[in-house]
Amino acid sequence: MDDDDNDDEAALGAPGPAGGDTVIHTRALTKRYRGGQLAVDGLDLAVPAGSVFGFLGPNGSGKTTTIRMLMGLIEPTSGTARVLGHPMPRASRAVLPHVGALIEGPALYGFLSGRDNLLRYDAADPTADPRTRRARVAEALERVGLTAAAAKKARAYSLGMKQRLGLAAALLQPRRLLVLDEPTNGLDPQGMREIRVLVRELAAEGTTVFLSSHLLDEIEQVCTHAAVMARGRLLTQGPVADLAARARGRLTVTTPDTADAARVLKEQGVADVVVTEDRVTGEPADRELSALNAALVTAGVRVRGFGVERASLEDAFVALTGEGFDVAG
């Protein structure tokens, strides 16, 4: 342990060398598994304090491996990871009490009630105060909506309830950072909504939330920032609004002269032209939209509507990779 890293807990209040505004900071973080699989390849990640940060990528793109390195569960092959300003895994002991994590589903004892699972979990945490244990457990159960089911055995819980119990475990103490690996995986729409509401509440209280997902719309709904992974590499990161804005949305022309409009748009280099009733849509090339409009008018097309839809994160992903976002992985 060297002086530079201030690994003792007291120092965690102060910003680390990476700066106080970044709660997760990695540089060229790389993991090659023993079998030779390059799971994470030169990752430079910067998660701003106070953000709800979506870590997005298809199954197998390296999200879980990254999270396990961030939490000090596995060693990187090369590169560095800092969490709350301190190096991982070296500063795990000082950092982890400030981090609530839900990784690869909660480890629960089916024969214990939800409440007893949390009591037991808290008792295993040397930083937890036993005097406040029961009150903190009750509060966490309330927070995730499990108070009524607290006395039920965990094995009788639905998947959504188990996931919420896992979240409650992460919330037994105030946290500066929450790391959630696919928190809505396997949940029904209602369960997903509940988790989203909870994430928003936690963020509103100032907790930075880092959550991985393979669902684009989920990231768009809850996240302020996102990073997009594919095949172990980072494609892009930044505020969600900027990521989407970087991609151009689809051009939509409303006209009674759809056949002529489609022909003119194709001549002008618009790709993927699709005609539906009184609309022609397509992917505009990198040229002035006003020139496209002028070409339509010059060709005698009666243009009743002309515009570009707001680009979605999916548009951005497709633009980045040249391929669709394959949810099934």
Ligand SMILES: Nc1ncnc2c1ncn2[C@@H]1O[C@H](COP(=O)(O)OP(=O)(O)OP(=O)(O)O)[C@@H](O)[C@H]1O
């Ligand atoms: N323990 C391991 N040993 C060898 N290879 C592994 C190991 N764990 C993961 N991998 C491989 O590393 C790559 C990245 O996996 P990882 O689980 O990090 O991706 P992911 O984006 O989290 O996907 P998922 O959502 O399916 O977990 C995959 O090709 C996977 O097969």
